[in-house]
Structures are given as structure tokens and as C-alpha cells.
Amino acid sequence: MSDQDPIDPRLEQAGASDESLLTAHEKLRGWKADDGANYRMLPLVLLFAFSGLIFYAGIYLNKYSVRYSPSAFDENAPANTGAGPAVKVDPLVLGKKNFESVCATCHQATGLGVPGIYPPLAGSEWVSGSNERLIRIVLYGLKGPVKVKGVEYGAAAMPVFGKVAGSGYNWSDEKIAATLTYVRASFGNTSPAITADQVTAIRTKEGDRKEWSQEELLKLP
Numbered sequence: 001m002s003d004q005d006p007i008d009p010r011l012e013q014a015g016a017s018d019e020s021l022l023t024a025h026e027k028l029r030g031w032k033a034d035d036g037a038n039y040r041m042l043p044l045v046l047l048f049a050f051s052g053l054i055f056y057a058g059i060y061l062n063k064y065s066v067r068y069s070p071s072a073f074d075e076n077a078p079a080n081t082g083a084g085p086a087v088k089v090d091p092l093v094l095g096k097k098n099f100e101s102v103c104a105t106c107h108q109a110t111g112l113g114v115p116g117i118y119p120p121l122a123g124s125e126w127v128s129g130s131n132e133r134l135i136r137i138v139l140y141g142l143k144g145p146v147k148v149k150g151v152e153y154g155a156a157a158m159p160v161f162g163k164v165a166g167s168g169y170n171w172s173d174e175k176i177a178a179t180l181t182y183v184r185a186s187f188g189n190t191s192p193a194i195t196a197d198q199v200t201a202i203r204t205k206e207g208d209r210k211e212w213s214q215e216e217l218l219k220l221p
């Protein structure tokens with residue numbers, strides 16, 4: 001039994017043409033320049049470029065990083081318990097940020113709303129009227145027909161923002177208060193601020209509930 005396979009590819013290089021065999025031999029005998037055998041420029045250039053970058057990074061770090069110094073560490077410093085003086089957050093600044101990132105999607109950054117869908121907050125009697133109703137609208141949402149500045153809306157619903165069941169936002173009372181304070185002082189509105197305590201009071205009183213309807217709100221003070 002022979003262990004030579006008759007179609008062993010090593011016996012006959014069917015894929016090699018005469019020409020490629022000749023070229024290979026010419027290269028081997030040094031008749032023809034073999035490009036692959038020489039240094040190539042690109043890797044060399046890259047090597048120098050990256051070495052240069054690493055060198056520069058070293059100089060940069062040495063010059064600009066603040067080096068750790070044991071003498072700068074004060075082991076007797078009081079631990080930061082977070083009990084320091086509370087940082088005062090301006091509700092108008094926080095409120096503007098909240099309003100522009102969320103409420104403005106529907107009511108627009110101008111507070112003018114979108115005719116037929118999103119009612120305006122500018123000059124709205126709901127915004128400048130009873131602060132208890134206003135807080136309820138944002139805490140629990142509003143659904144069904146609602147009249148704003150003489151125009152009937154009702155095509156869409158106002159989402160639930162409070163930390164209550166069914167809320168997609170879970171905004172804290174502070175966040176709601178700041179946003180309403182901003183809304184009451186913008187777009188030509190000039191109504192007094194809403195405090196977090198006022199929001200907490202309504203949330204504690206109402207607990208979890210479904211969206212309001214205009215009818216229910218109008219029965220409340």
C-alpha cells in the first residue's frame with residue numbers, strides 16, 4: 001500500500017503558472033528586486049510618529065499633572081459628611097432647565113403650546129390661577145377636555161410627573177415646585193412662586209390617584 005495520494009497537491013502545483021514560477025526563481029537568484037525584502041517606509045514613519053507622541057505625552061504629563069505630594073494630605077481634616085452649609089439652588093434656574101428639557105417638548109420653549117394639541121402656559125388661567133389646581137395637574141396629570149384662554153383642548157393628555165403611582169417621571173416635590181415657579185414667572189406670567197412644601201402637602205393629601213379631569217379640578221379651590 002502506498003501512502004502517496006495520487007492527487008497530492010505537492011506533486012503537481014496546478015495553480016502555479018509558468019510565469020509565476022519563473023518570477024519566483026528570478027527573485028530567489030537576485031535577478032529581480034524583491035520589494036517585500038526591503039524596509040517599507042510607512043511602518044518606519046509610524047514608528048517615529050508614535051514614539052514622538054509618547055515622548056511628548058511624557059513631557060506634557062510631567063509639566064501639567066499635579067503630582068501627589070504627601071505633605072498636601074491632611075489626615076486631620078474633618079471628613080466630608082455632607083453636613084456643610086446647604087448649597088442654595090435658584091428655583092428659577094433649576095425650573096428653566098427642567099422646563100426646557102421636558103415640558104417644552106409639548107408646550108414649546110415659548111410657552112405658547114401647539115394649537116389644537118398642546119395648550120399654552122403663557123397667559124393660561126390654570127397657571128396663574130389656583131396654585132393647588134396647578135400643582136395637582138403636574139403631580140397627577142390631566143385628561144379629557146380642558147378650556148384654556150377660551151379654547152377647548154383634549155386631543156392629548158398631560159403626563160403624570162409626581163412621585164406617585166403610574167408616573168413615568170417621578171419628579172421630586174422640589175423639582176415640580178421649581179418648574180412651576182419658573183412657568184409662573186415666564187412667558188409674560190407674573191404669579192408668585194410655588195414651594196416644595198405646597199407640593200408635598202397636596203401629594204400627601206391625595207396619595208395615589210388617576211389623572212384629573214377639568215370637571216374634578218374646577219370643583220376644588
Ligand code: HEC
Nearest residue numbers: 103106119120124126142143144146148153154156157158
Ligand atoms: C407629552 C406632552 C406634554 C408634556 C411633556 C407636558 N405637558 Fe402639560 N399638557 C399637555 C396636554 C396635552 C395638556 C392638556 C390636557 C388635556 O387636554 O386634558 C396639558 C396641560 C397642561 C396644563 C393645564 C393647561 C394649560 O395650558 O395651562 C399645565 C399647567 C401644564 N400642562 C403644565 C405642564 C408642565 C409644567 C410641564 C412640565 C413639567 C408639562 N405640562 C409637560 C401635554 C404635555
